[in-house]
Amino acid sequence: MFFQKDIETMPRKQLEELQLERLKWTVDYCARNVPFYTKKLGEAGITGDKIKSLSDIQYIPPTTKADLRDNYPFGMFAQPMKNIVRIHASSGTTGKPTVVGYTKKDLEVWSDCMARLLVAVGTTCEDIVQISFGYGMFTGALGLHYALEKIGCAVVPNSSGNTEKALMYMRDFGTTALVATPTYALYMCETAKELEYPMSDYSRLRLGLFGSEGTTPEMREQLEKGWNIFATDNYGMSELQGPGVSGECEERDGLHFCEDYFLPEIVNPETLETLDAGETGELLVTTLTKEGIPLLRYRTRDITRLNYDVCKCGRTSVRMDKVKGRSDDMLKIRGVNVFPSQIESVLLSIDKIGPHYQLVVRREGFTDTLEVQFELTDSSMLEKFSEIEKLQKNVQHRLQTVLGIQCKVSVVEPKTIERFVGKAKRIIDLRNTK
Amino acid sequence: MYIKQISIFVENKPGRLADITGILADNKIDIRALSIADTTDYGILRLIVNDPDTALEKLKAAGITSSITNVLAIGIPDEAGAFSDAIRTLSAKGINVEYAYAFITPEAGAAYVIIRVEDNDAAAEALKGTSIKLIGQQEIFNQSK
Secondary structure (H helix, E strand, O other): OOOOHHHHOOOHHHHHHHHHHHHHHHHHHHHHHOHHHHHHHHHHOOOHHHOOOHHHHHHOOOEOHHHHHHOOOOOOOOOOHHHOOEEEEEOOOOOOOEEEEEOHHHHHHHHHHHHHHHHHOOOOOOOEEEEOOOOOOOOHHHHHHHHHHHHOOEEEOOOOOOHHHHHHHHHHHOOOEEEEOHHHHHHHHHHHHHOOOOHHHHOOOOEEEEOOOOOOHHHHHHHHHHHOOEEEEEEEEOOOOEEEEEEEOOOOOOEEEOOOOEEEEEEOOOOOOEOOOOOEEEEEEEEOOOOOOOOOOEEEEEEEEEEOOOOOOOOOOOEEOOOOEEOOOOEEEOOEEEOHHHHHHHHHOOOOEEEEEEEEEEEEOOEEEEEEEEEEOOHHHHHOHHHHHHHHHHHHHHHHHHHOOOOEEEEEOOOOOOOOOOOOOOEEEOOOOO | OOEEEEEEEEEOOOOHHHHHHHHHHHOOOOEEEEEEEEOOOEEEEEEEEOOHHHHHHHHHHOOOOEEEEEEEEEEEEOOOOHHHHHHHHHHHOOOOEEEEEEEEEOOOOEEEEEEEEOOHHHHHHHHOOOOOEEOOHHHHHHHHO
16 A cells, blocks of 8 residues: 555656755755854855765765754754744753754655555554554654544554553554554553453554564564564654654565655765665665755664665665664663763762763563663762662652653662773663573 | 771672671671661671771772761660660650661670761760760770680
């Protein structure tokens, strides 16, 4: 099934012509409306006219998350606030979040992109779709929400949390499709089993629309078995628009890019050299029509590969592999981006904490947990337990404020955390080890 | 008249207590009394030793989070009700005991209680003129030898 068949099956040559035209427009639009780009493109001597082919994109300097942070909150916006109709934010690498703004047209494009990907996995206007992403500043829930409405689905904006109630709605409403992070969907399934709800109560559920974090093959198997559903993945990030940048079709052989709106390329993350088609490297994405916050060669930090073969489903758009890793140290915990640097800036702002810390990520049951360990070096706190507990609670609270997720905070003895010469390896990720 | 108590941060993992007490043993530090209070992940070990300054120095040198504080040691008769009397004497003066631990000295025929209060001077004052005796650092060790 197709949502916008003409575009989705457009011959590659024609698609590339469209991309080139839009790339030229975006370059000039950025230079004209965003001082950051005026300077950057000016220094590089690049104008839309100089872009003669898509491969000329390699001469444009990449944009990073740090650029967005440095221009917090609205410095990267290309439109005055009178034309901005929505603002979202996601976790930044340190204290400040990354802020993005949308024009009316951006929102239209967003819901079109997402609707294409939803229809590509079999979503129809008959579906009752429950959204168990958290609503709020994150793009996930609203991104899916408006696209599902556009298709004509009955949307249940349940949000995340209160799993028992979510299960009640799913059963009583006869929900047919679930939007969630794969880990939360697994947790919901486990909760239903623990509460001894008969799985036959959920027999109408047929489709899992998962995102915000990748689904591993093991998780997919558990999800499909546990819920008796067809599990699918989609990909995006708030900087680019939110969910709906790419997603699977029913073939589930890679994630189709919405290529008329986003131009992907793969580079060597060390040298930033463009890699040949089919090679694995870091994904860079250029927005082709965005008005609110256009981005040139945005470094996603996700490691993947692009496949330009026409898919069995008939779509001509390039497909990306599931993300294989990161070129930075970002962690995905319960679908939330967590940067160790955010944790470090919290810890270093608190007295009585040594500079040595370690992060342990585990999968307990079906939930990811984050433990932050730091060394207790201040002996003045030994007189009262309550002093240490107060410190732990303080750290926990401040981390929750910054990260948006709860984590365990442990104090350990001095010198028990490994010391590193050079770049510290502060993360112990035990999730995919048995 | 106060006693020097050593407090040590101990993570709850196998071998840690052995490591820490090993440091004391290697330095011929004699432990007279101890108490461990713990939570799920860590504990605080509190010790009365014959040479607290050396003990602290050696522990710190080994990178162990430790400190010395002054606490009170009181001597009470080794009989029913004696501890209760002592605590009541203190609470009557509004003195709150944060923690306490006791040990018996067969030679002296008495029980010694280490008590930790906010204000040692006020507690000492409160006990003045009662049958409860404050015990000094040397006394604790003399009587045990």
